Amino acid sequence: MIISGQNLSKSYTSINALNDVSITCSAGEIVGVVGANGSGKSTLFKILLRVMKPDTGTVTINSKRIKPIGGIIEKPALYEYLNPYENLKIFASMQGLETNRQFFLDSLTKVGLPLNRKDPVRNFSMGMKQRLGIAIALLNNPECLVLDEPFSGLDPIGIASLHKLITSLATEEGLAILISSHILDELNKVCHRLNVLKYGKIIQSGTTQELLNKCTTAYVITASNIISSSILNTYNVTFKNDQATVIIQPGKISELLQILHSEHINITSCVPEISMNKLFEN
Amino acid sequence: MKNLIFAEVYKLFKQRKTYYAIAAIFLIEIIILFSAYSQGQSILDILLDNLSQSFHFEGNLLNGNLLIYLILNTLWFHLPLILIIIISGTLTSEYKDRTVLSVMLQPISKWKFILSKYIVAILFTLTIVLFLAMTSFLLSYAIFGKGDLIVFIDTLNFFESSGAYYRIKYAFLFGSISMVFFSVVSLTLAIILEETTKTWIAAAFFLIISNILLKVNFNNYFLDKWLYVKLTDTWQYLFYFEIPWDKIYWNTSLIIVYTIVTMLVGIIIFNKKDIA
Numbered sequence: 001m002i003i004s005g006q007n008l009s010k011s012y013t014s015i016n017a018l019n020d021v022s023i024t025c026s027a028g029e030i031v032g033v034v035g036a037n038g039s040g041k042s043t044l045f046k047i048l049l050r051v052m053k054p055d056t057g058t059v060t061i062n063s064k065r066i067k068p069i070g071g072i073i074e075k076p077a078l079y080e081y082l083n084p085y086e087n088l089k090i091f092a093s094m095q096g097l098e099t100n101r102q103f104f105l106d107s108l109t110k111v112g113l114p115l116n117r118k119d120p121v122r123n124f125s126m127g128m129k130q131r132l133g134i135a136i137a138l139l140n141n142p143e144c145l146v147l148d149e150p151f152s153g154l155d156p157i158g159i160a161s162l163h164k165l166i167t168s169l170a171t172e173e174g175l176a177i178l179i180s181s182h183i184l185d186e187l188n189k190v191c192h193r194l195n196v197l198k199y200g201k202i203i204q205s206g207t208t209q210e211l212l213n214k215c216t217t218a219y220v221i222t223a224s225n226i227i228s229s230s231i232l233n234t235y236n237v238t239f240k241n242d243q244a245t246v247i248i249q250p251g252k253i254s255e256l257l258q259i260l261h262s263e264h265i266n267i268t269s270c271v272p273e274i275s276m277n278k279l280f281e282n
Numbered sequence: 283m284k285n286l287i288f289a290e291v292y293k294l295f296k297q298r299k300t301y302y303a304i305a306a307i308f309l310i311e312i313i314i315l316f317s318a319y320s321q322g323q324s325i326l327d328i329l330l331d332n333l334s335q336s337f338h339f340e341g342n343l344l345n346g347n348l349l350i351y352l353i354l355n356t357l358w359f360h361l362p363l364i365l366i367i368i369i370s371g372t373l374t375s376e377y378k379d380r381t382v383l384s385v386m387l388q389p390i391s392k393w394k395f396i397l398s399k400y401i402v403a404i405l406f407t408l409t410i411v412l413f414l415a416m417t418s419f420l421l422s423y424a425i426f427g428k429g430d431l432i433v434f435i436d437t438l439n440f441f442e443s444s445g446a447y448y449r450i451k452y453a454f455l456f457g458s459i460s461m462v463f464f465s466v467v468s469l470t471l472a473i474i475l476e477e478t479t480k481t482w483i484a485a486a487f488f489l490i491i492s493n494i495l496l497k498v499n500f501n502n503y504f505l506d507k508w509l510y511v512k513l514t515d516t517w518q519y520l521f522y523f524e525i526p527w528d529k530i531y532w533n534t535s536l537i538i539v540y541t542i543v544t545m546l547v548g549i550i551i552f553n554k555k556d557i558a
Contacts, residue, residue: 051386052556067389077380081297094289094395095388133384140389 001026001062002176003048003069003144008057010043010200017043018054019200025144025176030166032187032208033180035197036280041180042074044197045148048178049073063143067095071146075153076133080122084113084132087121091136111135111165127158134165144176145169151186163190184274188212198280213250215279216272220245221260223267231259245273286390286398294372294402303368307410310360311418314352315425318344345429346422347446353418354450357411357457357517358493365410365461366468366485369403373472374481386557396552400469400545407465411458415451433521441521449520457517459534463510463541464489470548473555513537 003025010018018040025031035041046052048059049071061068078087088104108115111131121129130150137145147166151159167190169175181187187194187208194211196204204211226232226244235256236247248256253270260267294300376382385395431446433439441449468485475481495511506512516533519526 046556049387051383071387073383073387074380077382077384079293079296079381080379086296090289090292091384091388093285093292094385094390096285136384137387 003062003178004060005044005048006058006060008044008047008054008059010040010047010052010054015200017200018047020057021197021200021202022057023048023178023195023202025178027143027176028170028174029193030170030177030179030191032191032194033178033197034182034184034187034194034279035180036182039182039197040200041182041197042148043200045071045146045178045180046073049146061144065141065143067140067142069144069146070137070139070142071148072130072133072137072150073148075126075149076129076136078121078129078132078136081120083118083120084108084124084128084135085118087132088135088139092139095140097140107135107138108132110138112161125158126153127155127162130154130158130162131165138169142175144178146178148180149182150179151181151183159186166190184276184279196279203281204279211279212272212274215274215276216250217275217278218245218247218273219253220269220271220273221257221267222269222271223260223265225265229260229263229265231256231263283394283398286394287401290372290398290402291405294406297375299371300368303364304410304413306364307356307361307414308417310356311353311414311421314356315349315421318349318352319425342427342429343432344426345431345443346419346424346426347429347431347441347443347450349422349426350418350450351431351433351446351521353414353422354453354457354517356414357461358515359489361410361414362461362464362489363486365407365465366489367482369406369465370468370472370481370485371478372399372403373469374476374478377472377476378478383557392553392557393549396473396549397545400466400548403465403469404462407462408458411454411461415454435518435521439521439523449525453517453520456520456530456534459537459541460514460517463514463537463544464492466541466544466548470544470551473548473552507532508536510537510540513540 001024005021005023008018008021009016021040021044023031023033023044033041033044043052047054049069050059051073063069079090082090085104085108088107089099092099092104105115111134113128113131113135117124121132124132134145134147150162150166154162166177166179170177179187179191191208194205194208195202196211204214206214221244222242224242226242227239229244232244232246238245246256250272257267257270373382376385386392428443428447430443431441433441467488468481471484471488472481475484492511492514495509496515500506500509513533513536516530516537519530
């Protein structure tokens, strides 16, 4: 285990932002924290990143590196008047990193930033800023990366590309990665484990698959001839164009798909519908 | 620490507002020189009409030394105001853009980071005063030449040209220490208030109150000797006929101590604060 936060609590003047929260993340693992706005995600991550002191609880980071942990809180905070190269250079120099030009070019390439942009980062898209923020977080080779809402403000291409980057950092470089989001769909594609945070408390946790199965109440099956299926009429189903939304338990979807196949239904996709009420109920 | 100081200098000189501040200081100088060139002689003639009937003045009184003295008087308000805007901005802009959070996410100690900001603030202040001194000497002597200096402090004081140069030079030196004090106070206010406008208002208010209280006669030995406002005009003592060096050394030592204490308070507050 690289990082562990145990029994973390934090109160502000009028609210209890975190209440006895425990969370862990191991090398090569991607752990997600999902919660609505104001659920305490950023407070939790600030405490894990040690820029905020908890009222109670401890954070343990099992790393002997100079920089055990790197991260981004809410959105990447960059020197907007500097270009990406200069931003990397200044953050590296502040921590006394021995570097050269090639090092910075490699860092930019690693996160998929173009090398030909010499203009200030104030002109950059949010996706590019997120990438530069990650490059800065990765300076000095941390073993753990904490990304708070990394997908916010990104277009679908940006989200897909960031998914790929995060996955490769965990699988290829063995980083322990903690990500938060208020949108479950973004997390379930990359996370091995998920924690659901509500009003400062973790109300559910487990592997991504376990949580998805627990909270899936229906599946949307797409097929051009879906309306001709007879088996679907025995389920609680609603049709819309080429899609059928079937209320069925996750354990029985495989059997239904086989029957649909035997009925010569040309299925092109089957997407679980997750009940947010179930996910966020205590 | 050296890396942090270099980084702070790099950031300071990469921002346009730093150059705007330098340009503003230079522009104030130019305006003073231009006003003196166009109207100075007639004003001096009115002021000295009676005296010139009784005394003989060597050379033209509207000379470089008088002009440098007029520029030196920007140390009362104009220069510290520009300095507090720039110096407090080095931190409030980091709070606004949240880069202070990005910095604190790196393996950098909080006290070293803020100490480096204080060091750069002091170096920048000294550089700006040096810039003001050099440009005012160069431009004033080039345009108006040298001559005797007439200064009104309680009474009219006349100094020969060589003595005037010596006094002005030291006035800039001791004035720079007062400017450092105001810069350090503005950075400490930025640590406490974080927000740009609030910090500007508080720092400008501090400067105005200091200037007002300076003129108040407390008739109290302790306040007159120890209150900071009575120490920020030490550079003016260089224009008394007899320079009170003991008073100058005492005031300077005390304001240096106050500056260090203000820095320490700022460092302690910054260290205790959550960066969120």
